[in-house]
Amino acid sequence: MTDVPADPAAPPQRTAVTGDKRRRGRRGRRGEQAVVPDAEFTSYYGKPVLNKPTWSARDIAGYLFLGGLAGASSVxxxxxxxxxRPALAKGCKTGALVAITGSLVALVHDLGRPARFLHMLRVVKPSSPMSIGSWVLVAYGPQAGLSAVTxxxxxxxxxxxxxxxxxxxVGPAVAAYTAALISDTAVPTWHEGHRQMPFVFVGSAASAAGGLGMVVAPVAQAGPARRAALLGAAVELxxxxxxxRRMGLPVETLRTGRAGALMKAATALTAAGALLGGLAGRRSRTAAVVGGLASLAGSACTRFGIFHAGVASAEDPKYVVVPQRERVAGAS
Incomplete structure (x- = not known):
């Protein structure tokens, strides 16, 4: 039989591949170059999946810190x-008034004008942490002010x-409701940590109030403040x-960047404040003051760190997409 010459105009022949050549994972067989590139979490037109919070860190993180300090100081x-213990009582009452005033000023500054805060008082909406929080502040503020003035x-x-x-x-509600306020959002880091966030905030508030008490009261009267700093630090940390450990992928935002640095500082300052003020502060006024200032700074770093971590998680689509896929996979 003679060979039939190939038609140059015909399409090129394709050679059949025998055997099982199915791809095994993203990297293929050992030694082979990756066939499928690693997934990159992008969105349409390069826009983030979520609109990141537009709040000012100084206003909102300051509002979170000062509100917690005020509520715990009143307790x-x-x-x-x-x-x-009159010196401790007077110092904490004054500190609570200053803190809640600063917290309200920060909140109103972020809202833009005072009328917006007043508008939130037109209704009571139990399902809204912002609505309940507004009424909590209204119930707390005048009493804290009257307590301090008298x-x-x-x-x-x-x-x-x-x-x-x-x-x-009312103080414990003031210290805790802001945790529900930020957790009741779509921001991944804040939402994924919603179960433990109230404990973090209340412990941090107690640590800050204990620090304030150690600063304003003499050693002989500061026993409750020292215990508050120790207990608050233990609960917060x-x-x-x-x-x-439980929040999944968004935990990366608490360990990297500006938020990671703030959270590391918060851990170090809170632990140092509790140990120095809570233990050495029993005999040394200097140790009590230094430890108290460290506890206050540690509590502030916690609030600012959590705030910046939330903003970072909203900017990166993977912190939105991956947890959603994991929840869907777990439900199926």
Missing amino acids: LAAGADLTG ALTGRFTGLGRAATVGAAL TATEVMK
Whole structure:
């Protein structure tokens, strides 16, 4: 049989491949170059999946820190009143008033004008942390102010004592509600940490209030402040570690960049403040003051670190896409 010459106009012949040549994973067989590149999480037109928070770090992270400090300080002030520690009580009442005033100023500055805060008081919406938080602030602020003014002036002490108790009852809600406020969002880092975030914030607030108490009160009266700093640090550091282990991929934002540096500083300062002020501060006024300032700085770093981590997680699509895929896979 003679060979038939190939038609030059015909399409090139394709050689059949025998055997199982299916791709095995992204990297192929050993020694082979990757066939499929690693996935890159992008979005249409290069836009992020989520609009990142437009809040100012100075306003909102400051609002989170100062609100927690105020609420916990009112609780500490009431305890100091009941146990006969006037210097600690007066210092914490004054600190609570200054802190809640600064917190409200930061919030209103971020909102743009005071009327926007007042508009939130037109309704009560139990499903909205912002609505409930607004009413919590309205219930807390006047009582904290009255408690501090009566302590500083020495007048109307009975009314001041009632206001001190009232502020102490609302104080824990002031310290905790901001955790629900930021967790009830689509921002990955904040949302993924919603179970432990209230414990982180309350522990951080107690640590800050303890630090304030150690700064403003003499050693002989600062026992409750030292214990608050120790207990608050233990709760905050433990809850933060548990949160990091359970929140999945977005935890990267708490360990890298500006947020990572702030969280590392928060851990070091909080632990140092508790140990130096809570232990060495029993005998040394200098140690108490230095430890108290470290506790305050550590609490502030925690709030600013969590804020910046949330912004970073909203900017990168992978922190939105990967957790969603994992939840879908787990449900199927």
